[in-house]
Amino acid sequence: MNWYLSRVGQYVLVLLAALTLNFFLPRAMPGSPLPFLAGEEVGLLSPEQIDEVMARYGLDKSLWQQFLGYLGAVLVGDWGYSYQVGKPVTETILERLPWTLLLVGTSLLVASVFGIVVGAVAAWRRGSSLDTGSLVGAIVVDSLPTFWLGMLLIAVFAVELRWFPVYGAVTPWGAKSGWPYLWDVARHLVLPATTLTFATLSGTFLVMRYAMLDVLGQDYIRTARAKGVRERRVLLKHATRNALLPVSTVIFLNLGLLVGGATVIETVFSYPGIGTLLYQAVLSRDYPVLQGAFLILTVSVIAANILADAVYPLLDPRVRKGTT
Amino acid sequence: MRHFKKRLFLFIGLLFASFSLAAHTGKTLRMAITQDEGTLTPYTYQTGYPGYELMTLIYDTLYLMDADLEPQPWLAEGVAVSDDGLTYTITLKENVSWQDGEVLDAEDVAFTIQYFKDNLLGRFTTAATTIAEVSTPDARTVVLTLEAPNASFLASSLTDIPILPAHLYGSVTDPKTVQEPVGSGPYRLAEYRTDQFYRLIENPDFWGPAPAFDEIIAPVIRDQTATFQALQAGEIDVAVRNVSPELVQRFETQSDLAIAQGPGFASTILIMDVTQGALARPEVRQVMASLIDYRQLLDNLLLGYGTSGPPGYLPPASPFANPATQEYTLLTPDEAQTRLGELGFSQGSDGVYADAEGNRLEFEFLTYSDNPIRLRAAELIAQDLTAGGIRVNVRTMEREALVERVWPEFDVSKGRSYQLSMFGWSAPVTSQARLGSLIHTDPAIGNLNLAGYSNPEADALIEQAAVTTDEAERTRLLFELQEIVARDLPLITLFYEDGIFAYRPAVFDDWTFMAGQGIINKHSFVTE
Numbered sequence: 001m002n003w004y005l006s007r008v009g010q011y012v013l014v015l016l017a018a019l020t021l022n023f024f025l026p027r028a029m030p031g032s033p034l035p036f037l038a039g040e041e042v043g044l045l046s047p048e049q050i051d052e053v054m055a056r057y058g059l060d061k062s063l064w065q066q067f068l069g070y071l072g073a074v075l076v077g078d079w080g081y082s083y084q085v086g087k088p089v090t091e092t093i094l095e096r097l098p099w100t101l102l103l104v105g106t107s108l109l110v111a112s113v114f115g116i117v118v119g120a121v122a123a124w125r126r127g128s129s130l131d132t133g134s135l136v137g138a139i140v141v142d143s144l145p146t147f148w149l150g151m152l153l154i155a156v157f158a159v160e161l162r163w164f165p166v167y168g169a170v171t172p173w174g175a176k177s178g179w180p181y182l183w184d185v186a187r188h189l190v191l192p193a194t195t196l197t198f199a200t201l202s203g204t205f206l207v208m209r210y211a212m213l214d215v216l217g218q219d220y221i222r223t224a225r226a227k228g229v230r231e232r233r234v235l236l237k238h239a240t241r242n243a244l245l246p247v248s249t250v251i252f253l254n255l256g257l258l259v260g261g262a263t264v265i266e267t268v269f270s271y272p273g274i275g276t277l278l279y280q281a282v283l284s285r286d287y288p289v290l291q292g293a294f295l296i297l298t299v300s301v302i303a304a305n306i307l308a309d310a311v312y313p314l315l316d317p318r319v320r321k322g323t324t
Numbered sequence: 325m326r327h328f329k330k331r332l333f334l335f336i337g338l339l340f341a342s343f344s345l346a347a348h349t350g351k352t353l354r355m356a357i358t359q360d361e362g363t364l365t366p367y368t369y370q371t372g373y374p375g376y377e378l379m380t381l382i383y384d385t386l387y388l389m390d391a392d393l394e395p396q397p398w399l400a401e402g403v404a405v406s407d408d409g410l411t412y413t414i415t416l417k418e419n420v421s422w423q424d425g426e427v428l429d430a431e432d433v434a435f436t437i438q439y440f441k442d443n444l445l446g447r448f449t450t451a452a453t454t455i456a457e458v459s460t461p462d463a464r465t466v467v468l469t470l471e472a473p474n475a476s477f478l479a480s481s482l483t484d485i486p487i488l489p490a491h492l493y494g495s496v497t498d499p500k501t502v503q504e505p506v507g508s509g510p511y512r513l514a515e516y517r518t519d520q521f522y523r524l525i526e527n528p529d530f531w532g533p534a535p536a537f538d539e540i541i542a543p544v545i546r547d548q549t550a551t552f553q554a555l556q557a558g559e560i561d562v563a564v565r566n567v568s569p570e571l572v573q574r575f576e577t578q579s580d581l582a583i584a585q586g587p588g589f590a591s592t593i594l595i596m597d598v599t600q601g602a603l604a605r606p607e608v609r610q611v612m613a614s615l616i617d618y619r620q621l622l623d624n625l626l627l628g629y630g631t632s633g634p635p636g637y638l639p640p641a642s643p644f645a646n647p648a649t650q651e652y653t654l655l656t657p658d659e660a661q662t663r664l665g666e667l668g669f670s671q672g673s674d675g676v677y678a679d680a681e682g683n684r685l686e687f688e689f690l691t692y693s694d695n696p697i698r699l700r701a702a703e704l705i706a707q708d709l710t711a712g713g714i715r716v717n718v719r720t721m722e723r724e725a726l727v728e729r730v731w732p733e734f735d736v737s738k739g740r741s742y743q744l745s746m747f748g749w750s751a752p753v754t755s756q757a758r759l760g761s762l763i764h765t766d767p768a769i770g771n772l773n774l775a776g777y778s779n780p781e782a783d784a785l786i787e788q789a790a791v792t793t794d795e796a797e798r799t800r801l802l803f804e805l806q807e808i809v810a811r812d813l814p815l816i817t818l819f820y821e822d823g824i825f826a827y828r829p830a831v832f833d834d835w836t837f838m839a840g841q842g843i844i845n846k847h848s849f850v851t852e
Contacts, residue, residue, distance in 0.1 A: 031724025034734055035446075041372070041752075043734045043771050044450035050735060053444050085360065085518060086368050086500040095518055151549055159557045166554040172521035172541045173352065270545045272519045280359070280519075285724060 007309065011302050018298035019074065023067050026282075026290045033059075033285035036083045057083070070291070079295075080288035084280070089292040092277065097259065097296075099169050100273035104262060106189060107196035112251050115201050119208025119247075120240050123216060135209070138202035150195040150268040157191060164191050167270035192269040196262050200254065207250050211243040218242075245316055249308065256304030259296055352539045353832055355844075356551050356563040360519045360544055366486045367445055367499035372750050374564040377844050378542065381524060382423075383486035383507035386414060386433070387478060391838045391847060393643060393755055395479050398532070399428070399487060399508070409473035409793040412482075416464045420531045422489050423506050430460035435490035437468075443499050451481040473791045475798050480756045510535040510850050519544055533850040536834070540849070555581065555826055562827035564844045569627035575826045582833070587631060587641035588823040589751035589840030592698060594705065594816040595730065597740050599776035602685055607667050609813040614655040615712040616705050621819055624704070625697050629822040635813065636806030637759060639820045641839055644757040646803040649810040660712035669713075677713040686715040690729060690745040693720040698746040701818060716744065730774050737767040740776060747774065747815075751840050754820075759805045760786035763814050777814035 035042045038053045045053070054060045058069065073080065079089040122131040158166040165171065169188050175181045215221065216239055224238045225231075263275035270276075274293060281289040313319045361375040362368030364382055369375035388398035397403075399420060404413045420428040440452035454477065457469040470477060492506055493499065505513050510530045515523035521543040526535040543560065545551045552571060554560045556578065567575065567583070575581045594616075602608045618632040631639045636649025655663065661671065669677040669685065678684040691702040699720060706716040721729070730745050732738045749772065753761065764770030764786050765778040782805060789801040809815075823842035827835065836847035 029724070030728040031722075032728070032733065036370070039367070039369075039445040039447055041450070042446040043731070044446050045444065045734075046768065047735050047737065049444050049449065050733065056444075081501070084362070084370065086362055087503075087518070092518065151553075154550065154553050159553045162557055166557050166559050167356075167545045167550050168520060168543055170520070172354075172523060172543050173539075268547055268550060270543070270547065270550055272517070272544075276519060276546065283724070 011306070014302060015298065019071065019295065020067075022291045022294040022298070023070055024063070026285065026287050027063065029282075029285065031285050033057075033083045033287060036284045036286065074291075074295070079292045082281075082289045083286045084284045084289070089288045092289060093274065093292055093296060096272055096274045096277050099271060100259060100262075100266075100275065102185075102189065103192055103196065103266070103271060103273055104259075106193045107200060107262075108251070108254055110193070111197045111200040112204050112247075112254075114197070115204025116208050116240075116244070116247060119205045120212050120235070120243065122205075123209045123212030123243075124235055124239075126213065126216075134205065138205045141198050142202035144198070146195060146199045146262075146264050147268050149198060150192070150265055153191045153195060154268070164188075169272055188271075192262075192265050192271050195268075196265050199262075199265070204247060204250060208243060208247050211246045212239060215239045215243045248311070248315060252304050252308035252311075255307070256301035259300045351537050352541060353537045353562065354541045354543070354560045356545045356554060356560045356565070357522075357542045358544070358551075358565055359546060361522070363503050363505060363516065364513055364522065365499070365502045365505045366448060366488065367443070367502065372447075372752070373841070374844050377564075377846070378522070378524075379505075380486060380509065380846055381511040381540075381849055382505045382509045382513060383488075384509045385483055385486055386416075387482040388846060389479070389483050389755075389838070391836050393479075393839055395483050400482070403478065403482075405478075405793075409475070409791070410470050412468040412470070412477070414466045414468065414482075416466070417531065418464070420508055421529060422491075422508050423512050423527055423529075424489075424492075425529075426489065426491050428487070428489070428508050429463040430466045431463070432487055432490045433466045434458045434460050435494070436485065436488045439488055439493055439499075440485065445499075448485050451485050454481065473793060475790065475793050476756055480752075510846075511540060514539075533852050536832070536849050536851050552826070555828070558828075560828075561831040562825065562843075566821065566842075567824040567826045569629045569824070571826075572627075572629070572824060580828060580830060581826050582829040584823075584825045584827065584835055584837055584843050585629065586823055586837045586842065587639065587840060588821050588842070589639070589641070589754035590748060591637070591639075591754060591820055592701065592746065592748045592818045594818055595742075595745050595747045595774050596815070597743055597776060598814055599740075601743075602679065602683065603687070603743065605667070606812045607663075608685070609816070610653075611655070611660050611663050611667070611712065612709060612714060613813050613816045614653055615657065615660050615708045615714070616652070616816070616818070617708050618652060618818065620704060621701055625700055626819065626821055629824055631820040631822075633817055633819070635810035635817060637762065637809050637815070637817050638754060638757060638802075638806060642754055642757060644799055644802045646806040648803075649806045655712070657711040657713075664713055671713055675710075675713060676715045684715070685713065687717070687743040689716045689718045690726050690742055691718060691720055692723055692726060692746060694723055695746075697821075698748075702746050705818075735767070736771060736773050736776070740774060755840050757802055759802065759809065760790065763805075763809065773814075775814045777812070779808065779812060779814075782808045782812075 034050065034053065037057055038045055051060065058066060081087065082089055082092050085092055118134050122134045125131050154166055158164050165188055169185065171184050174184045221234060221238055224234050259274055263279050265271065266273045266275040267279065277289065278293050281293065357374055359370065361370050361378055364379050366379060366383060369379040384399045386398060386400040387395040390396050399417060401415045401417050416430060422428055437452045437455055437458050440448040454471055454474055455468050456471045459467045461467065487508065489506055496502055510527055510532065511524040512527050513522065514525040521541060524540040526538050545554060548565060551563050551565050555563055572583060575583055596603045596609065598604055613635065622628060622630055622632045633652055634650040635652050636646050638645040640650060664677045669679055671677050672684065676684050676686055689702055689706060691699050702718045706718050709716045726745065729742045730740055730747065732740065753772065760769055761772040762770065763773055763777050763782055765783050769786065785801050785805050789798050792798040792801060825843045835843035836845065837843050838845045838847065
């Protein structure tokens with residue numbers, strides 16, 4: 001019980017620290033949201049008019065007053081209005097969230113499954129051409145700039161072959177519901193998800209491969225083999241299951257970052273996710289959106305950690321019995 | 325087996341491809357824009373270009389600039405200006421209605437001007453505050469009385485201010501939260517998804533020339549490469565984005581694409597803090613300007629698609645450009661060094677000149693990290709100046725951070741903390757010949773005077789030009805101002821990039837190229 005309490009205490013502290021940083025960091029950046037508050041050609045306004053605009057958005061108050069106001073508002077669920085879009089921050093974020101979850105979730109799933117399977121097999125067949133090939137492949141893919149890979153895929157599969165669309169998450173003039181809509185969404189998803197899968201694949205693969213190599217050198221594997229357990233069973237039951245432990249940590253960490261989106265890929269493919277929202281908010285000094293998006297990001301990282309804490313004992317009986 | 329896999333791959337590919345050909349009917353234009361533009365109301369659109377152009381497809385102005393930058397009546401039928409230049413009596417067109425069916429009348433115009441005065445917005449508030457009084461003798465007549473005679477009132481204010489519906493905005497306290505635009509223009513907003521796309525449809529009851537399209541779909545494509553890939557792939561018909569010079573040839577050879585090209589009015593300039601140090605001396609600025617290889621900037625960076633200089637700021641395509649201030653006087657590095665010697669500077673052991681007190685001609689030169697053309701221009705200029713004994717250290721910065729250094733709080737009276745910087749002004753500064761904004765001493769008039777330049781002779785000319793309503797006399801005063809700019813160099817104008825646009829002529833080929841701006845303007849979207 002004590003352990004849980006201290007854990008909860010830790011998370012509350014992290015959350016408070018995040019709220020504070022989310023507030024002060026964007027404001028520490030040079031530059032001002034003024035052009036987005038007063039429209040273009042803000043330079044035409046007189047100093048008094050500029051002050052009036054700033055006062056209207058409470059930006060004339062001292063940072064501490066603004067901070068306390070922000071804390072109070074967040075606690076009652078008021079996340080403010082986006083300077084840029086003029087919509088409530090929560091609405092702005094919720095509009096993007098499904099797209100980001102779809103894109104990042106799909107890639108994470110594919111990359112995890114693929115990485116685990118190939119990583120396990122590569123370690124199992126250590127030194128084989130499959131092992132060397134996938135290792136070299138992983139390192140090459142890892143060092144390719146993501147935006148370049150994305151543009152390459154667009155150039156080949158969208159511009160030359162015209163199999164997939166170049167931009168966006170849906171066709172603006174396309175179907176709005178039913179199977180045609182889902183099909184449209186799927187077609188738009190293929191290229192960005194493939195790019196993102198390549199970008200995250202090598203991490204899972206490498207961790208899985210090394211964990212597997214480590215496990216394969218353990219005594220219990222030798223014992224299992226000595227007992228005459230069939231190779232297939234040793235691989236699946238004895239080795240893979242144990243090797244999955246460090247990999248699951250990596251996956252949980254990725255899970256927390258899921259809502260952060262993938263700024264570069266979203267930009268290359270004009271995908272309307274959280275990544276592009278954050279990027280645009282940074283450029284336009286849209287403080288309310290920055291605060292809101294980072295808050296969600298923080299909360300989901302914390303949630304992923306809690307989930308990992310909860311799931312880990314199920315995966316690893318040693319933790320459950322407190323005999324680590 | 326391998327064969328089968330290949331076939332399967334091909335099959336899946338074809339399956340996907342077959343759906344991409346899903347046809348769209350009617351006269352539809354698919355036009356890629358560069359970023360989200362809010363809800364397309366006068367208070368929520370984001371960029372001067374293309375945001376303002378999209379917004380004014382929905383809202384109308386009293387006057388509209390034609391392709392040659394002459395103001396023509398739009399919502400107005402005509403205007404009578406009093407002899408003292410203070411009173412503008414505007415007659416509105418008959419039978420103009422809002423998109424919700426209400427009648428647009430003089431009350432709406434009066435309301436709009438008051439609303440922009442009360443609810444601050446950079447572009448339109450400034451224009452509205454030059455109007456002292458508004459009266460509406462009848463439903464189709466508006467009488468505007470100005471604070472002071474203003475020669476450019478018709479061309480810069482009446483063509484700019486979008487008219488708001490009084491019956492809708494009357495109850496709005498925060499106009500930034502208005503979600504549904506209702507104007508009197510040729511198109512209405514049918515669908516909008518933040519950061520994804522806009523769908524505008526023809527306004528069937530539009531009072532003016534018929535809209536050219538049934539439907540305009542404007543997807544947001546942020547990435548430049550992706551934009552032109554979408555154009556090549558046939559997913560869009562036109563892009564509002566300027567085609568970069570190196571792409572022009574490729575598009576010209578692609579048979580289903582066409583290029584429209586003409587002069588652009590957005591400037592690229594070298595700005596200096598002229599309030600202190602050696603940069604305060606016009607002679608030093610002249611030496612600097614004479615060292616820059618403008619030809620190289622034009623040929624290597626813009627591949628010839630642009631206009632070099634000019635020292636007097638206004639480019640040849642501007643109706644107010646002085647033909648005598650179009651060329652810089654150039655010096656070789658040796659000549660420049662001799663000149664620096666004459667000015668009392670002497671060369672140090674590392675080749676950099678310094679004055680008698682040892683103040684070196686060494687400057688920090690800021691440039692944008694997100695603009696490759698400006699970054700490369702800064703590097704080339706740094707080389708040119710270094711050859712002449714003036715050391716320049718290029719420093720790239722993020723846009724907002726740079727603006728904070730050169731234009732803190734967008735208020736030139738707050739000072740500046742930079743020495744040299746790349747910068748640029750948008751098209752209206754050029755098209756409206758707002759030289760006064762660039763160089764007048766008083767921050768209220770010289771609101772874009774980032775240099776901190778001050779010259780009583782120039783100030784007097786600016787004040788005189790502002791109240792001169794005689795066109796020839798005003799042009800003469802502007803010519804004289806350009807001579808001062810070319811001589812004193814409060815800023816060094818480097819080049820104007822051409823407007824280059826690519827489009828799909830099979831879909832639409834009747835674009836109107838507006839001088840200084842390009843093909844994305846209201847005239848292109850209605851059949852005139």
